[in-house]
Amino acid sequence: KNQVEQSPQSLIILEGKNCTLQCNYTVSPFSNLRWYKQDTGRGPVSLTIMTFSENTKSNGRYTATLDADTKQSSLHITASQLSDSASYICVVSGGSNDYKLSFGAGTTVTVRA
Amino acid sequence: GAGVSQSPRYKVTKRGQDVALRCDPISGHVSLYWYRQALGQGPEFLTYFNYEAQQDKSGLPNDRFSAERPEGSISTLTIQRTEQRDSAMYRCARTEAGLNEQFFGPGTRLTVL
Numbered sequence: 163k164n165q166v167e168q169s170p171q172s173l174i175i176l177e178g179k180n181c182t183l184q185c186n187y188t189v190s191p192f193s194n195l196r197w198y199k200q201d202t203g204r205g206p207v208s209l210t211i212m213t214f215s216e217n218t219k220s221n222g223r224y225t226a227t228l229d230a231d232t233k234q235s236s237l238h239i240t241a242s243q244l245s246d247s248a249s250y251i252c253v254v255s256g257g258s259n260d261y262k263l264s265f266g267a268g269t270t271v272t273v274r275a
Numbered sequence: 276g277a278g279v280s281q282s283p284r285y286k287v288t289k290r291g292q293d294v295a296l297r298c299d300p301i302s303g304h305v306s307l308y309w310y311r312q313a314l315g316q317g318p319e320f321l322t323y324f325n326y327e328a329q330q331d332k333s334g335l336p337n338d339r340f341s342a343e344r345p346e347g348s349i350s351t352l353t354i355q356r357t358e359q360r361d362s363a364m365y366r367c368a369r370t371e372a373g374l375n376e377q378f379f380g381p382g383t384r385l386t387v388l
Contacts, residue, residue: 166317204381205277205279205366205368205379205380205381205382206318206379207277207379208376208377208378211376251317251318253317261306261308261323261330261331261370262320262323262331263318263320263377264320265316265317265318265319266317267315267316267317268315268316268317
């Protein structure tokens with residue numbers, strides 16, 4: 163069973179609107195949580211990385227939150243742009259090996275004009 | 276870019292043939308990871324090197340898969356007697372010394388006919 167679950171699987175939003183993506187994880191012990199953006203045909207690129215002591219981190223129009231108690235994270239995209247169309251992947255490290263990353267299946271975001 | 280090049284970018288082979296996929300990180304990077312990514316899924320961990328030492332190969336699906344990094348720089352992932360189920364995107368990632376961030380290469384798209 164995947165230790166990182168993301169929702170929704172996909173969503174479509176209009177340009178300029180906001181959206182929030184969800185990530186639940188069961189990886190334990192927890193080391194850090196990352197959000198990656200993956201454009202079609204490209205490798206994942208890191209947006210944010212948070213340790214258990216951080217509950218929010220921003221990168222431009224992207225804001226990630228983390229609740230280590232409930233093992234939930236969210237990624238909020240503000241004032242979406244067409245270039246935000248991509249797959250957003252939640253990644254958690256921890257468990258018995260800190261370097262081994264557990265990847266969610268991703269949320270595919272499509273921004274339409 | 277991410278400081279990781281992979282070759283070939285695309286590989287089409289017939290079932291039963293051996294393939295070798297190459298990862299070439301910027302020199303000096305300590306850790307190197309191999310992942311496999313199926314369409315619509317997040318990357319799946321295969322193996323990890325710290326310098327030339329293969330620290331973890333628990334993600335390799337079976338003994339047809341092997342990886343090496345003999346001089347602690349370039350790495351080769353070899354798949355023997357390929358099967359159609361091996362078709363996927365194979366990605367390599369690096370970390371910089373002292374940092375936990377992983378930077379992904381463009382990947383090799385393997386298609387086994």
